[in-house]
Amino acid sequence: MGQPSESYSAVQLADGSYSVRSEVHQETFHPVVGSKVEARCVYFDPMRLEQRWGSRCNELCVWDVGLGSAGNALHLMRAHEKTPRKLRLHSFDKTLGGLRFALDHAEKFPYLHGFERPLETLMQESEVHFQWQHLEVHWKLHLGDLSQKGFMAPAHASARPDAILYDPYSPAKNPEMWSLGMFQSLATCLPTSATLATYSRSTSVRVTLLLAGFVVGKGGQVGEKEETTVAATTATLISPLLGAEWLRRASRSTNAEPIRTLPHQRSSMTHTTWQALLEHPQFQDISLDPRLLRPS
Secondary structure, three states, X not given: OOOOOOOEEEEEOOOOOEEEEEXXXXXXXXXXXXXXXXXXXXXXXXXXXXXXXXXXXXXXXXEEEOOOOOHHHHHHHHHOOOOOEEEEEEEEEOOOXXXXXXXXXXXXXXXXXXXXXXXXXXXXXXXXXXXXXXXXXXXXXXXXXXXXXXXXXXXXXXXXXXXXXXXXXXXXXXXXXXXXXXXXXXXXXXXXXXXXEEOOOOHHHHHHHHHOOOEEEEOOOEOOEOOOEEEEXXXXXXXXXXXXXXXXXXXXXXXXXXXXXXXXXXXXXXXXXXXXXXXXXXXXXXXXXXXXXXXX
16 A cells, blocks of 8 residues: 555644645645645536536546545545545555555544445445445446556546546646647546546646647636646536637747656757647637747
């Protein structure tokens, strides 16, 4: 349940709640506002899960990329516990160290309460089925490196995700999970109507999602971030979309080139990337003359 070199701690946030911190990666899960607020503002609301998971669609398949201490997954269950529905959840992570730490210190993480038994089963058997209030949960764990070629195949074969909660460590600490190849691989796993949300708002990440074939929009506000990022297979699933003003800023950004190979150096967009971006269907109807938007 995690490598011996892993080290975690409990960090108290401004609102008095606690979050798990990876000392190895020097990153805190759900920083600033805590897991419940972040789950709703960054993932659930921007992807319109409540509207999509309505009376005409009582089953949803969700990929939880970056299980961590299970905050996103469990808050998703709590948010939909009152209506008879079926949730097929696939969680991905390289390690169970963060979740193991949270369970061992469950007094600091009240969102875990009531889920201890299914979580232990999930960690031991990689799969668990259970009823949570009115919600029927089918939860599968994929332990390993999602960025490795072929790793998505087992989950892809069993369930195409309607929504992806994309919450791995940051591009600075975990660049392979934010590469163009990674998002292109994810795009091949999606049905015709699917969304992906993430806490990152970096120009590089947004350019990467666009080049991978997604339409991309502004996500929710959370903590000190005025906006995050939401993407979809079709423009009707998200709003507002990135437009001319974002293109103008992207053309001047010093961190806009996608991660293609490692190691990666932050840089402005190349001419090739810029041309590919302008040819994206999302920007075909912009009123601003593209010649005025050439990167410096």
